[in-house]
Amino acid sequence: MAWRAKLVGVAAVGGGGAAACYLGLVSGAMPLDVGVGRxxxxxxxxxxxxxxxxxxxxxxxxxxxxxxxxxxMREKVRVLERGSDMVLASHSTPVAGGKLTAVTVEAVRFTRPDRVEFRLVRGPVPHVVESFVLTTTEAGTRLAYEGELGTDGWALGQRWGQLVAARWEETVTASLASVRHESERRAALR
Known part of the structure; x- marks a missing residue:
């Protein structure tokens, strides 16, 4: 009987540890960057x-x-350090149905008037680089987004990356819609 109690205790501690790791990864408070199985x-x-x-x-x-x-935007973006063409900023994104907040820290570089680049410094995965590229069209501007996301831990990390990427791209889609709406509003006021 004593071994059952010990087994239950170990399982509870292990489960609690797994939950803490999950919360740390999701929120960006415990980034995992081991450089193995990228x-x-x-x-x-x-x-x-x-x-x-x-x-x-x-x-x-x-x-x-x-x-x-x-x-x-103050609830979503906080500039930690500012230079002439680059900032270090934290981004807060609600996840898990709004029960958790993922916090990422990114270096954001600006090349006026056609490019904004993002590089992840801290977050739920060890590697993200992204860019917004602006080109002039007959109707106005084309904003093209693309990037890459990297995880460690071979297949397990790859699965985690799929989960993170789905939410990441949803957030980008919402951001692009917001940029479109505000840009068109400002252009109409000109």
């Missing part, structure tokens, strides 16, 4: 056509980082 998968591409000039679209993307952060 798997890379693409993010995107996603393309959005926007009826606004390229400089307006660039300014909308850059605003929360290089300018004054709006009240609505």
């Amino acid at each position: 798997r890379i998968r693409p993010l995107g591409p996603q393309v959005v056509d926007i009826r606004a000039p390229r400089d307006v679209v660039f300014d909308v993307i850059a605003q929360p980082y290089l300018g004054r952060t709006t009240r609505a």
Whole structure:
């Protein structure tokens, strides 16, 4: 009987440890970057056509980082360090139906007027690089997003990467829709 009690205790501790690891990974509080079994998968591409000039679209993307952060964006983006063409920023994203908040820290580089690049510093996976590329079209601007996400741990890490990438791309889709809406609003006011 004593061995059963010990087994239940070990299982409870192991389960609690697994839950703590999961929460740490999801929230970005415990990033796992061991450099072993790295798997890379693409993010995107996603393309959005926007009826606004390229400089307006660039300014909308850059605003929360290089300018004054709006009240609505303060809950999502916090600039930790700012340079002339690059910032270090934390991004907060609700996950698990809003029960948890994933926090990532990213270096964001700006090349006016056509490119914004993101590189993950800390988050739920060890490697993410992304870019927003802006090109002028007859109707306004084409915003193209693409990137890559990398995980460690071979097949298990790859599965984790699929879960993270799905939520990551949902967040990017919402962000692109917001950029489109605000850019077109600003262009109409010109």
